[in-house]
Amino acid sequence: AQSVTQPDIHITVSEGASLELRCNYSYGATPYLFWYVQSPGQGLQLLLKYFSGDTLVQGIKGFEAEFKRSQSSFNLRKPSVHWSDAAEYFCAVGPTGNQFYFGTGTSLTVIP
Amino acid sequence: NAGVMQNPRHLVRRRGQEARLRCSPMKGHSHVYWYRQLPEEGLKFMVYLQKENIIDESGMPKERFSAEFPKEGPSILRIQQVVRGDSAAYFCASSPKGGSSYEQYFGPGTRLTVT
Numbered sequence: 470a471q472s473v474t475q476p477d478i479h480i481t482v483s484e485g486a487s488l489e490l491r492c493n494y495s496y497g498a499t500p501y502l503f504w505y506v507q508s509p510g511q512g513l514q515l516l517l518k519y520f521s522g523d524t525l526v527q528g529i530k531g532f533e534a535e536f537k538r539s540q541s542s543f544n545l546r547k548p549s550v551h552w553s554d555a556a557e558y559f560c561a562v563g564p565t566g567n568q569f570y571f572g573t574g575t576s577l578t579v580i581p
Numbered sequence: 582n583a584g585v586m587q588n589p590r591h592l593v594r595r596r597g598q599e600a601r602l603r604c605s606p607m608k609g610h611s612h613v614y615w616y617r618q619l620p621e622e623g624l625k626f627m628v629y630l631q632k633e634n635i636i637d638e639s640g641m642p643k644e645r646f647s648a649e650f651p652k653e654g655p656s657i658l659r660i661q662q663v664v665r666g667d668s669a670a671y672f673c674a675s676s677p678k679g680g681s682s683y684e685q686y687f688g689p690g691t692r693l694t695v696t
Contacts, residue, residue, distance in 0.1 A: 518684070559623060571623035
């Protein structure tokens with residue numbers, strides 16, 4: 470069965486520090502992978518996506534993610550976090566038919 | 582170009598009432614997805630529609646829930662005889678096409694509270 474696991478429910482980092490958010494997936498074929506960010510009271514915004522090709526994907530707002538097939542992972546990284554990055558982050562995989570599967574999210578707090 | 586619009590943003594209903602949630606996709610988008618986000622959970626797929634067609638409703642509860650996307654007007658997610666367990670955030674996403682696009686643009690959601 471298809472699923473996404475985000476092991477970290479909540480992460481706190483200091484502004485300027487590096488960030489890595491973990492995402493592991495279970496999928497029967499080569500997956501399409503996504504990271505979304507959700508600010509309070511807002512909808513989800515696509516940060517980046519992986520369909521094929523280069524396993525290191527660049528996204529908006531200085532984020533990047535690396536697809537590692539052997540580890541079934543698609544971790545999100547940012548070298549230097551800004552206070553405005555505080556939000557909820559969701560990893561997603563799909564599709565199976567028309568369905569995409571989302572993780573439960575990681576809440577990021579940034580300390581000044 | 583306006584983004585995906587959802588209204589109302591917040592909706593309070595008493596048990597047994599009906600809830601109607603509206604979603605206007607981005608201009609030029611003809612595909613709409615509905616998701617439900619329960620507290621402490623990720624988004625769960627409910628239904629995928631094109632104009633005047635329900636393509637995949639495998640994520641919809643069998644009873645009380647229905648969705649439509651008419652030729653004119655917004656997509657509607659309708660919940661009849663709401664119960665407390667229906668309290669959640671409901672998100673709509675649109676895409677310009679299905680198939681290999683897979684890029685979905687999300688609305689701000691409707692937060693339904695059932696009292």
